Amino acid sequence: MFKWKKAADNKLKRKQSMTMLVGDENESTEEEEIDLADSDEGSNRNRFREFRQEDLLNPSFSVGQVFGTVELVRKAIIEYNLRDRVEFKMPRNDRKRVKAHCAEGCSWNFYASMDSRTNCFLVKTYNGHHNCQKKWMIKTCTSKWLAEKYLETFRADNKMTLPNFARIVQKEWNLTPSRTKLWRARKFALQTIYGDELKQYSQLWDYGQELRRSNPGSNFYLNLTEGAFSSCYLSLDAYKRGFLSGCRPIIFLDGCHLKTKFGGQLLTAVGMDPNDCIFLIAFAVVEVESLLSWKWFLHSLKDDLSIDNTFPWTIMIDNQKGLIPAVAQVFPEAEHKFCEAFVRKFPSPFQRLQPQKPVVDMC
Structure with missing residues (x-):
């Protein structure tokens, strides 16, 4: 009788948790099914919305959302930060939890941590309402981020000037990074495309040997x-x-x-x-x-x-x-x-x- 009552309580708690996570009205139709193991009742199947790599183009969050890695969580927050032109702070940012909030007085907040059932990061708290002012210069708009975003642009036009680069960034992101930051971004992009010139000189001996062998x-x-x-x-x-x-x-x-x-x-x-x-x-x-x-x-x-x-x-x-x-x-x-x-x-x-x-x- 005692064992039956304990199993019934576990089943009731599981139903409440599933209702809280899945009952979101704004949940996306494209969802991934994740199997959750249950020691008492066997196997149970819950549905969670998984954040994919292609979602970084226009990130959006919701309670119950699943991230594969903590790196993907950080990238999504940075992309959301720059897309909405708001400045976030992350007081908790480690391998097991990520917490972010907006400026003082703004109600936007985000919290995700490692979930043992899914073995992924699960969004447990999220308020997407902003009541702060948008900014033209964001700290997370770094030179490395700009180089990664415009790598193919520099591959097509490696002689693009800094004024043209600044106009493109302002048109697409409504941001005005400094000239020094744009110069470093162009440097990183060209270095990624053509490689490090200093390291290439150390490969000349190998190049000469391969040239004599193949030709x-x-x-x-x-x-x-x-x-x-x-x-x-x-x-x-x-x-x-x-x-x-x-x-x-x-x-x-x-x-x-x-x-x-x-x-x-x-x-x-x-x-x-x-x-x-x-x-x-x-x-x-x-x-x-x-x-x-x-x-x-x-x-x-x-x-x-x-x-x-x-x-x-x-x-x-x-x-x-x-x-x-x-x-x-x-x-x-x-x-x-x-x-x-x-x-x-x-x-x-x-x-x-x-x-x-x-x-x-x-x-």
Whole structure:
């Protein structure tokens, strides 16, 4: 008789709890069924509304709502915070419970804790009414949050300016983050897309080894100065064979600046195929453009192409720093020509040349 009465009391308490959790009028139609084990009555099936990852786009809360992890609870509160432009405080925020409330005088509050029956976080207290003023600057609008939100935007336009970025954030979120925060967000987004430049330099040895293994005949030279990167040279085997077998004996040399975190100069050597199109031969990255860097690049290129007799070759150059004397020393018997477009754009360096000496051959 006593055991039957105890079982009846447990059943009554279970029904009251199920009525309190499930009887919410605003409960969503998309619900997940969670099995609850019962030691006395066997297995019972209650229905709870589960918060999914896609609900972060427009989060909403209700009593009895289930979250899979505490990280998802925190993300949902932050998204709700920024979507409604209100400032929340979280006096309880650990692995077993999360409590949040709005500004002083506002009735909005939220409490969720780990539920042993569902083994998930369950919303036990929630009041969604606000009577506070909305804000333009929210502390939870961090640079990392902005970088995560606009990662694909920067992937499509990696040169987006900070004023344009600020206008997009203000239009979509009605928030005005500082310029410094926008700059850090853009930095984090580009770092996620392109990776950490400093760590990429440490992978150059592995890259060179893999290049020699997968493409035999290719050359990759890496020079260090006191353990730091100084210069590198790269020429694929397919480039060299294609140039020597199907292109004219003309080499075009040029250099340009690298607009990266560490800067540097990019030196290139290209040819011209039978269709009058550019054909890459080799390139190098150096710290500065000088006579020594050009001589090192030209000696590496000459050895790569196995050029012993420089007489049949033609070298097309412009007035780069150290390039003219470097070509004269490495390719002394080759024909040296200047680009016509460069001569027309910068005629002053060539006015001192003798009229009978050809300075323009082809572009």
